[in-house]
Each structure stands twice: as structure tokens, then as C-alpha cells.
Amino acid sequence: MRIRIEHIALLALAGWLVGCDRAPDKSKGAATIEVVSKSGVEMVYLPGGEFTMGSDQGSADEAPAHKVTISAFLIDKHEVMQEMFAKAQLPNPSHWQNPKKPVERIRWRDAKVYCNERSMLEGLKPCYNEKTPDLDCDYSANGYRLPTEAEWEYAARAGTTTAYDFGPADKLRQNAWFADNADQETHAAGQKPANRWGLHDMYGNVSEWCEDVYDPAYYKSSPAADPHGPPSPGVDVKRVMRGGNWKASAEMCRVSARQAQRTGNTDACFYTDFCGFRCVRRVSADELAQLPRANN
């Protein structure tokens, strides 16, 4: 009898999680939920799943296309905006100053410091150990962190298998800020349509830091479940950036395109004004149930 009650409770919770107040699910099988974090940031819950990562038709570092399983996570609906940086009391390094524009010229390490600040603002356990040079990540913590490259691509593909989730490349102008339409600058977040899972600016505006060390051959040996990237070689490290940006070609905006970028950690003034990021975090069913739903 007790088991039956628990089953009913679980079924009720599952039904509520995928219930009427979630975002419209445009992708087969996915059950995304749009929520607002404790500090007021709009996020999207992505259920776990399997997808094909990489491409055999792109650059050499995108091959081979391979199956990857990803655990469920929350991801920012928008790239981290400058007003969010101010809330965390961090100096805004951006070239184009505007609270609604994405933060850019952000060093990899400083992006991680922001993640920790936001975790502390919300009473979550920070993922990053600031006493280590690379701010080593505790993936078991429930705080904010940069997405892994696999999480980023899973979120950007939104259940699709093509170069862009919206269809052919000639629709990129309607869906992203990139070299052909950005007028040489970033734009306020969220002006272009979201992808099928409700995420804006995945294809353009600013490129986004990921947690992973860049290794062009990584896909040949990466684990099949929740890959975190190769170990750091210690010197001359480049990290992965994903997504196109205001100065990128359409080719660079493809969902499987990989960029290798120096972290900027030794630059007092990091001038790379297409480097931005968004945050992710693990979330339990209980935590998710307590987060208010976004008003759409």
C-alpha cells in the first residue's frame, strides 16, 4: 500500500513537472520548463537525453559525430547580461556598455567567478574552488557553472540534428546576430527568436565559454555520458567557446562548430569582445518544483 502511494506521488510530481505551465515543447520527446531563479534570472530546465554530438560534415575537430547522453540541467535562457554582472558586484568589462547587452571581454576565469557569486546570492553550493588556478569544478555541487561543451551543444540542438535548429542557413539572419547583420556590435539579449527549447542567442551575439579544455581530437575518445572535456595540459591551455557571435560567419554559427580560445587569465585588459557566456546548474526534482515558473 505504501509503495502504491509513493508511485502515485511520483506520477503526480512527474505530471506536474511536464504540466500546463511549462513552455511549449516544440521538440519531440523533450519536456522543457521555463523557470525563474532565486536571483531573478530566467532559465530553462532541460530534461536529460541522448543526442548526436559533432558532425561528420563540418571541420575536422567536429568529427566523428557520436552519441552522447546528458543528465538534466538548468540553463540560462539568455547570455549573461551586464545588469546581472552588476547584481553580483563584479566590474563589467564589456566594450559595449548596456545593461541589457551580454557581457563580453570576459575572461574564462572571471566568468567562473560570476558563477560562484550567483551561487552564493541564491544560497547554492558554489561549484568552483577559487583557491585553484583553474577554479576546479565540483560537478556534484548544485551551484552555477559554465556548461560543458556537450551540454551546450545538447541545448543548442534542442532535439534537432541539422546545422541550425531552425532549418536552412538562409534563415540565420532572422535567428541570430552575426557578421552579416550585427552591424559590428553586440545587441540586447533576446531580440532574436529562441530556439526550440526556449534559449535565445545560441547562434550569435557573443560566443560562449564552456568548461572544457579544447582538444581537436577529443571526440575520438570522449566518454559517452556527460563528458567534461580532456584534462588540462597545464600550459598554453585553450578552452572551448561555442556559438557564433557578432563578427562570426554563418559557418562559425553552426551548432557543431567548435572554437578554441585562450582564457585571457594573464591579460589585465582582455580585449576579445566576442567572448561571453551563460550558466548552467544541476537541479533536483524538489528544487525544480520550488522554482517559480516564468511568465510567458
Added chain:
Amino acid sequence: MVHRNCDLAVGRRWPACAVMLWLLCVPAARVHAGELAPLRDRLKSSAYKIAYECYIDGNWEIFVSNADGSVPVNLTNTPKEHEHYPQVSPDGTKICLSIDQGEGRETVRSLWIMDIDGKNRRKLVDSAREPFWSPDGKLIGFLPQEYPKFNVVDYSTRGMSFFNLETGKVEPHPNSEKLHHLYNPSFARNGKWIAATVHAGMGVSHAILLIEAHGDKIINLKIPGCRPCLSPDGKQIAWGAGDYELAIAPISLDADTPAVGPWRLRIKEKEASKQKIYHIDWSPDSRFVSFSRGPDGEGDLSKAGTFHSACEIVGVYARDWNIYAVSAEGSGTLDLTKTGPADLVQITTNGSSNKEPAWFAPKPAGKE
């Protein structure tokens, strides 16, 4: 001989034909400033001293040495407090500095003043950084911290204020509300201007500015780089033109709209050497400059009281960094990778994060 290993001097924006003509006609106009005694001897006879920060025995301290590097003295000796960024008063009797207390994001950086021998230190203001003296020695300008939460980044500042040493009060700059993300300010000798760098603030991506000291005029000097330092003779500006280059040029500070003239001297490292050069500072007679120099790096978090960022930033441990001096009188390009000891003097030798040199002329004994 000064700058004997320098490359040919080339004005930065001259047309190529003018450069070629110059090369053909005036080869004698190389960067030599004349037959002079070796630089170390000239510094030794100058009676100048240099204050600088150094990380020693697990702690940041302020040292003073003779201009040739001899007789270094630890002025602070405070195992629990971290002193940085010494700025000596124009009369050579006081040092204003910043002190860090606490750890990480809870750090409080405050400004203090002490006698030139390290005695009689007292706090001026909390949550402030990068002090600079007015030419009459009555005001100490500084940059208030941007947020209550500490951040080691140098441009984490908002506004500008002056501590009036006569009244003991803090007065905001008249245009303070519009000043944002400044760093490394210094006064002009005429007291009319303050040179500073701005990064990601005031509608500017990055620039070296002149800010009217008691008004609201702001001039973008349109020179690349950061950390300007105006010469005591009021006629020149030195600055970091890049991670591996310092530059010196004339500047018309008495004009209504000052402008920087053709670059006169470039002090360069080869980028491949990975030796950064930063923190240029003038000798009191404007004939020499000192600077910090050392390998690229991002700090060493195993050392107490330090942070992780670019190693030139205040509070970041810079392994193998030392203070050097060269003559500022020549012209052309001084390639530090080819410069010998006659023209380049190493002021410190322990490589223990020696940064932020500040020259001064000690007040003669017995004079008040």
C-alpha cells in the same frame, strides 16, 4: 653611452618616404644621448631613491632603495598586513600607500599615509585604491572602489575623490559621478590635469584620458595602452603602449586642449621573450624612468594575501619580477633584449614580485 643598442628611431606615424629620407640623411641622429658615464654611476650620484612594493616572507611590504638599487630597506615589516602601491609626496617626506586586510572577496583595501621612514602611519580612507599626489602635496587623489565587495581588477573603481591633508576631509572630484572604471591616475605638474586609463567605462572601450582636475573636461589622448605617468618637468608623458612596450612622448599640458606629440622613445621587449614591462615612473628631474619587468603570469595562490589575475595588477604575485631603470633622454627604440648593463640598471634582484616603483628626492637632512 646611452642606448647604444637601440634600433633606428622612427616616428610612429611618419610617411614611409620621410622615414627613408631620414634614414639616408641623418644616420647620426640615432638614439644616443651623448657620451655619458654608465647609467649605474649616474644613478648612484643622483641622490634619488626609489620606493617599491615587494612580496617577501609571505607578505607584501614597501621597500626603499637608492636609485642604483643599493641599500634596500623594508619600511613596513608588517607580517599581517599587505602594503602596496607606494606614492611619495612631491616634497619627498611622506608615502601614501594601499593596504589590504582580510582575504578574497572580503578583502578591504584602504589608503594609508606614513613618513618616508615608515613611521607615523595612519589610515586615510577605506575601500579605495591607486592614490596620487597633487603637485602642492596638499591633496591625495584616489579612486573609490566600485562595489563594497572587493575585486582585484585595477579598474574596479567608481568616481574620484581627494583627501585634503589640511582639513582631513574627503572631497569628491567635481565630475566624480561621471568617472567610472578609471585606473592608475597621476597629476600633471601644473595641477590642471589628471592622467588616467579607463577600461569599459564612461562610454569608452579603453583609453588614456586627461581629466580636468577641478572641472569637467575630459580629453581622450588617443594613444594605445594604459598606465600614463606625467613627467615632473610637465612636458612629457610615459605610458605602457602594450604588455611589451613602454613609450615616451611630449605632451602640451599647458594648452587648452593638450595633445600628445610624436613618440620620442620606445622601450621594448620582444613579445617572444614573454617579459612584460609595466609601471613606468619618472625620476624627479625627468631624466630617468624606472619600470617593473618580468615573465607573464597569473599569480600564485599559494602565497598569502595574493590574488589570481594578470601579474602586473596590484596584489597579484609576479614571479621573477624586478625593478629596472633606463635613461629617458634618448630617442628611438630601446630594445631591452639587446641592452647591456651600461644602459639598463637592475634595481632589485630577488625577483620577489617587485613592482610599482616610485622615485623621489629625499629631503636634505635638517630641512623642514
